[in-house]
């Protein structure tokens with residue numbers, strides 16, 4: 001469809017209003033009828049014609065004269081430099097196109113042929129547009145207008161070949177305000193009750209995707225929050241902090257660069273040398289892997305001398321298989337002398353901004369003093385379910401967690417915990433350990449019980465001297481279920497006996513299902529947040545492309561490239577989207593309007609948009625589809641003249 005250009009005077013001459021009194025305008029269709037469907041001045045002296053069906057032929061002649069066609073000189077805004085080689089801004093395709101016939105519901109100037117005046121209602125079937133019926137992926141020269149125009153290079157369109165033969169309905173337009181005007185396509189998307197299968201036969205055009213809940217158009221700007229369109233503020237802040245923590249570097253600390261690891265940053269919150277967990281002091285660092293570029297948490301066991309390489313290979317072989325949401329995955333184990341001693345290093349997944357359960361719930365042992373808080377029962381059950389989940393996979397893999405203590409369990413998200421030091425004792429005590437896996441697994445259960453008892457009584461494990469008294473004290477704060485579960489875990493077994501862990505898992509199944517439900521709800525909520533950002537990701541790409549075109553200036557020897565031809569309309573569109581002002585000249589800053597316009601541009605809708613130059617001298621009425629074509633053409637021109645193309649721009 002060719003771009004139709006009107007000057008402001010063309011349109012002004014059409015305006016019906018009481019101001020026109022005294023002039024004979026009966027042959028001219030009132031512009032209020034054209035734009036709004038009726039004229040409220042009709043009975044108050046407006047002299048224009050208000051009956052669309054009675055448009056005289058003189059009107060048609062008049063407008064056809066006014067309408068620009070392929071013979072018209074190309075539009076160049078006053079005062080703008082002319083691009084040298086360009087004869088016409090109409091493409092060859094535009095030259096053979098039918099004269100402009102507005103079909104939009106909102107702006108229907110109806111200035112063209114009399115024959116088309118009756119079809120001024122949006123009629124998708126009449127549009128030479130993507131038609132899913134019998135679409136052949138291999139045939140790029142199909143009758144599909146989209147392919148010819150190069151508007152859609154969307155792999156999703158290939159999905160249409162998968163569907164059954166479909167009625168030649170128009171596109172579903174999720175941005176249309178009134179879906180009842182969608183004719184046939186509306187019927188396919190809003191099936192009658194009982195006609196469910198028929199309603200789903202049309203695969204949607206995925207270019208037109210829209211948020212799960214469309215934006216509320218009727219809200220006033222002050223009722224609308226910017227955050228309606230983006231992820232919640234707290235979530236954004238949390239994620240940004242995590243990114244910042246991941247990228248943080250401390251270059252002058254004098255930490256060495258290891259063979260494949262650089263940019264080491266200490267994670268320990270104190271300088272105390274503590275050997276209680278592994279028999280050697282240990283230190284934590286964040287580091288970046290020079291091969292993958294990813295960040296890892298390195299645990300250094302200071303002063304450990306490896307005597308048997310099998311210790312590492314065996315541990316790696318066994319622990320590499322363990323993938324569990326409540327266990328920090330170990331990726332590599334190696335030795336180094338870069339710290340000036342012989343150190344053993346374990347490379348784990350890095351979980352930014354983690355704190356150990358001890359730091360989290362016993363803050364006096366963290367960087368700042370805070371009195372230990374009472375931990376609600378549901379949080380404790382959450383921990384029990386998660387540690388159970390971790391131990392179940394470890395034990396069923398014939399391994400033992402071994403290092404199960406408050407300072408080796410980390411909390412990264414709210415109440416989400418992970419065992420952070422698995423596999424270390426398997427390497428460090430490879431040659432000295434004399435106990436069987438079964439014994440170590442039984443010990444895991446007791447350690448598990450001690451961790452829970454510490455948390456439930458707000459007592460550090462070293463101060464848990466009287467286990468029975470601590471268990472008894474639980475009765476006043478928590479349910480007997482919790483007390484019994486902890487008592488079962490912590491109870492010792494005689495030599496050669498074992499407590500069946502599966503019995504414990506069955507016993508806490510109610511809490512497990514409750515926790516599972518919470519996890520699913522959390523997943524649902526995160527997906528809906530992700531859906532909002534999905535929209536924004538595509539808008540960001542569109543904006544980046546638009547910004548590369550507008551205000552560019554010259555291109556490849558073409559003076560004022562960005563001000564002429566297609567680019568001029570794109571610039572006016574930019575103004576329409578971002579620089580609108582109200583009647584008092586004050587900025588209109590509606591994020592909804594911006595997102596709506598950009599989405600429509602991305603989808604290349606047939607909806608009309610009126611673009612006006614800042615001096616009001618030039619007015620363009622064109623469809624988003626045409627704008628989209630201009631946008632693609634302009635960007636492709638840029639890509640053609642660039643050295644490396646635009647990788648990732650699609």
Ligand SMILES: Nc1ncnc2c1ncn2[C@@H]1O[C@H](COP(=O)(O)OP(=O)(O)OP(=O)(O)O)[C@@H](O)[C@H]1O
Nearest residue numbers: 267268274284297348349350351354355356407420
């Ligand atoms: N995989 C990980 N990703 C990110 N941070 C971690 C990871 N593992 C541990 N940390 C953090 O590193 C810091 C130090 O951990 P560490 O296990 O050394 O605790 P600690 O309290 O210093 O124990 P210890 O006194 O036994 O050394 C803690 O703040 C912990 O949250």
